[in-house]
Amino acid sequence: MKTFAMTALVSVLPVLALAHGDVAPQAVDTTGLPNVGEEWLTENPYRAEAAGEEVWSKAVKIGASGYNQNCARCHGLEVISGGLAPDLRFLEAEEYGDEWFVERFRHGYTQNGTTKMPAFGELLGQEAAWAIRTYIETRPDDESMAEVADELKGLRDQLDALSTGSGDADGELIKAELTEIAAGIETVSGAPVADSAASRAAAFIDGSEEGYRHAAEALTIGLSAAH
Structure with a gap:
């Protein structure tokens, strides 16, 4: 599954410019989520097995709002991609997938000097990133x-x-x-x-x-x- 997921993601990166354009990132209210510090993590801290069911549930709810405001236009409602952007549902719910996600979230993606995905890291912060990640990885098959x-x-x-x-x-x-x-x-x-x-x-x-x-x-x- 890992090979298939990354192949699917990489294959559509060149067309991200058609979707993101100049959309300005929208702030995400992360009230109620534990602070995870300033240093960026490489693994989702809000999974139920690590943070508990209550935190996980809160992260899913906040992540849904953050995703719909900042990601759905390109990656699709309910994270079901229409083909212009990677289908993020296929990112494995483990550190390997987390690292790929947080790298793109923090720094965005450019090709030949053209921004194809904006950098969200400094604008939205780490708590918002992991909440969105939690929402994405819980999408049903x-x-x-x-x-x-x-x-x-x-x-x-x-x-x-x-x-x-x-x-x-x-x-x-x-x-x-x-x-x-x-x-x-x-x-x-x-x-x-x-x-x-x-x-x-x-x-x-x-x-x-x-x-x-x-x-x-x-x-x-x-x-x-x-x-």
Whole structure:
């Protein structure tokens, strides 16, 4: 997988200029994330096994915002590249992939004097970098999502009904089913946990109609992105 990933990334670097242009980096609010110091690390400090589930979850949320503001235009929504820029989902969730990511994030990429990716390091900082990295490496695998798409659609319809007070399904049972489905969804990067539509939907379910509505929306958005 490592050879394939790097080949895929390197092969599209020459066309990055078509995407980035003069887009100005947007600041990322990293409030709530542990400070990791001034010296740049070479391995993601916000993975759950190192920082705990709470920090990991916060990093994914902040990273999603940072990615959407600064990276999605070129690398695609939900990190699904349209072909003009590297598909960052294929960066391995280990030090090898981290080093490649942080090098590009800090210094950008130029070719023949032309900036094809701006340098984000000094402008956004290390905490933002690793939050974005955490979000990227937790993207779900398309095939894993496709395998459970029909099941998720059925649960989404039940949640829609519950959100209007017309459903008779057991919300807690749906949450348990979503949690079980989420545990089986793999990542492209090899990270142990995927931030999928199933896990996002499960997190919204709290017994309220509003919670059911947000959960149904999370599934709708996630299923749309997967296609």
